[in-house]
Amino acid sequence: MSDVQRIFTPSSPLPEGRTGLLTPYEPGTRTLPAGFRAGPGFAELPVDVVLEKDAPVTLRDGTVIHVDVFRPAGAEKVPAIVAWSPYGKGQGTSDSVRGVFAMVGLDDGIVSGLEKFEGPDPAYWCARGYAICHPDPRGVVDSEGDSVLWDRQEGRDCHDVIEWLAEQPWCTGKVGMSGTSYLAVSQWFTAAEQPPHLAAINPWEGVSDVYRDLVMRGGMPDTGFAGQLQHGSFFGRGRKEDVLAEAEAHPLMDALWEEKIPDFSRIEVPAYVVASYSNTLHTAGTFRAWHRMASSQKWLRIHASQEWPDYYARENVEDLRRFFDRFLRGEDNDWESTPRVRYSVLDLEGGDRTGIPAEAFPPDGSASTPFYLDARTRRLTPEAPVEEASASYAVDANPDQVSFLLPFEQDTELVGHPSAHLFVEADGAEDMDLFVLVQKLDAQGTPLAEFTVPNHSAIAQDVTERGASILRYRGSDGRLRVSLRHEDDALSNPENPVHTFDRPQHLAAGEVVEVAIDLLPIGLSFRTGQQLRLVISSRNLLGTMMPGIREYVGANQGRHVIHTGGDHPSHLLLPVMGG
Template identity: 25%
Template sequence: MDRRTFVQAGMAGAGMAGLGAAFDLEASTGDPEAPDPRLSAAAEGDVVVVKDVPVPMRDGLELMTDFYLPAENGVPLERQLPAVLARTPYDKMRPISIEHAMFFARNGYVSVVQDCRGRFASPGDFFPFVQEPEDGYDAVEWVARHPACDGQVGTYGVSYQAWVQFETATLNPPSLKTMIPYEGPTNAYTYSMKGGGALHLGLLQWVLSVASNGNEARANPQITEAINEMRTGQGFLEWASRIPWRRGETPLSLAPTYEEAAFQLYFENYDYGDFWRQPGLGMDEHFESFPDMPILWVVGWFDWYPRTISDGYQAMVRMGRENQHILIGPWTHNNFESSIGDVNFGQQGARIRVYDDYLNLELRWFDRWLKGDESADVWAPAKYFIMGGGDGRRTENGRIDQGGEWRYEESWPPTESEDTAFYLHEGGALAPERPSERTSSTTYTYDPRNTVSSNGRCIVAYGPALEFGFQGMGPRDQIEMETLPGHGIPGMPIASRPDVLVFQSAPLAAELTIAGNLTAVLHVSSDAPDTDFYVKLLDVHPSSPDYPSGYAFPVSEGILRARYRESFEQPRLMEAGEVYRLEFPLEPSANLFKAGHRIRVDVYSSSFPNFDINRNTGDPNDRTWRVANNTIHHDTTRPSYVSLPVLA
């Protein structure tokens, strides 16, 4: 079978009306001997690329899809092979998409990349997330029926490309045999846009980003320019401080489809309900519908999504799903650098040092579960990095040596971890002993006009991250960075602020290691009907010649908007003077606190621009503000504490 016949038959035999000519060289050129301009062979002759194949969705819309076919001397292989699929809103013709697609094709897979609905080559309107379950299902099953495919499909991809994998799985496509979600959430409300009920602004900035190159903006460069001015740097901080936005009052109104998405996702569905439970947003509500398949869950400690990846993995294990693996490294979003923020983690025990290492792990994963290669080394089920143990000196690249090491074990969290409470005490102490005071509390004043700067996790690009991108958006010493004029004093320690409560242990007599799930329990009261409570766990290095004031390394964090203390479905405002018990998760973590270091817990009521500014009124649509006097209680009957998973 020659190349023309094979490719033409492959598409014509797919059983889809109107697609017979998609790879039909004669129909495309009028000359059976002339090459289709959509068809090209790689220089080595080992891959044939077929561009812009229209793949039909159930509503009749056709999404543009590129096929990378393993070949010999420019002729696609005749035998059927498994397929790997990446669906993207970021342009299937981006160099990184092409590079990864070529990699899998050269290693024996029908490699497929598709532009999501309404993005780049694919027609239609783009509404993030909601449209992806059905489109993903249809794409998987269409690829599986292609004669070049043996009926098995695996999926991969990072960020939104991880979202679409979870969304596709909610409808249980029979041909989806495995997936590798890398840094994406399993629930848009719980883990992404409404962290603890507060507005998680990273995805709002992302909506602006995709709007800046969406259909409307690509038709009018002035729209791109206007949206870009509000989505980056100081422009985004200023717009974020004006939340809640109103329809028609921002440059986003120039791109109506994206304005609609932003308002439904951020400003019109504050409480958890049916809108969030649909398969495109509440994917974990549909875990039972997922195919019973191997999943490789991947995330970095300083990405958006360590808790959702960790929780999703644990949920599947509890459900009895076999061959669940998790990989957690000391990374930010979509990079595998060991130096991020102003911290260096080293490479002790690293099997992933660069992106190519990760691609080869993905390849081995697909070889194991799509080709049945039991010799493919996919490592232990739980592969995670324990931070800490470094000498705390400034390294050659100017970053502190936090150090760390990899663990390869059978489960996550490790079975030997034990939940241990560290209590907040009067006077700022932190200790495993329960408070003995009958009455003890600390009050601070939170003013929405003077927020604490977010510092230490990859969410919103500002400050140093603007120069270094994702690599810059990692852990940093707890020194205030400039956000909005009049908010904080840039260069001053966050702990020096009067609206930040600091509780820390004595210097540790012996090292202490944590690995697993973390929880905060606070007993609180306030004179405001609503306010936020934010908790950050820190590893405090002692003073050294390189860091005379010590160094506060951010280990974990979490937030809860007080009106959601009982449920996200039915918010309840606070009564002045009433004491409430708040319990909420922090991000999972793994860190070794060296002897001589201190464990510190900071409590405050803002983290901008990672989260929106709570104006303390209790009405999310109110642009007025009020000061809140917030109290943390820490006595014997109302103890406040963090629960840490201490390794025995």
């Protein structure tokens, strides 16, 4: 373990709702025959599968963890794919996983129930000559030690598991990784440790900086989802990391949080990265990692839905198999002709386009273009207003926001990284929590949104009315605590402001300061007559990212003043195609 002083809290046993068919500790090897079904409604196994259950793996510090390995029956050696997460390796048939599938509108029958939550399905991969490895990381279920959350320690541990797998008599020595969310994040950390036998990774949406993406986005202690993650997983016999206590004890970026950022410069293996514009937890981190990783063989696909429907869609599984066939099986299948970037452009009225090829993101033809705020007209204009003006709101009033409109006189596409550059003042306070949102309005001025999941039921309407932002896309958002506006000179640029979050700079009475706020990447089309709306507010305009978690309330008082024009050229940078 590193010298960083983490904070731990006692773990608790895996609750009944999180247990599945394979949860009980039952070491040994058995064969699941073709036709085996893990439970009613799940898909059958198409081939005989050997299950090595609860195999012990000793990590470099002597800690023993347990893994399940599914592999094709027979003597042929096969490559392995690791699905690393703390959710319990036997939960595929649990009530909790089935509940998540139901929430997004997926049928249990698209998987076998043998998969790890958010991971590859052994039924599919074993039938095509791959083994699937499900570890319980340190401190989880029956594994020894104290568990940690999204940390370089996990990268070292998974390194050891990969090297253990490569030595198994059934393994070719080629190992990959795949999975969404937590299973994606663990891949950044593992690849940065450069295990010799890691041949390829497939991170499918995941944070890449715990401070900036999970607990302190924009420098604000918005820990609702972190609390759900901490309390709703990492079940085991020992202790688990208390990231909530750490966020309270370490409100600024420091060594503890640096340990929770992978070393992107050391990620050199081939990588097939999948992202979306719509996941307010994962989007920023996925694009960050994609841009900064050192690999010369990296592919990015930006889809137009939520990660679970996208990950288990058969056409996408087949696409991923081509990637792994190339780098884990060594097949000459022309994978390298796949466009390095395939992006989407959302329409929000049924006309989304996906799979658009490009060599980079933003694609060629995308130009970062300023549109200036004018507080007199509440418009966004291509020219900076000469006359100074201001717009303001009381943070505890209704409305507690101001907005600016940009009508489009011709069809326009935005693809890339937007950012807001604002001159602001805190009247009656020394700080301000600012929230920014870019929306699309139809020709009648109505804000547009679309579900990212197949479930459009009445319940889905209810839970997304004021939250559950990852289930329903409403636009590109950003946020910043103004006292933490200092930018990182080495990493920041106008399109992608990067803040150090290490030095508070509070505002004096009457002081106007310039802030740069990064917004989530965007791919959005506008037809003639439609409008873009920029909203600036003292509250989170999208609500919570998932149903049932605590909503963050900004630490605000007094009035927020937005200055425009003259010496205060507040503007929104938009990535205009053909601009």
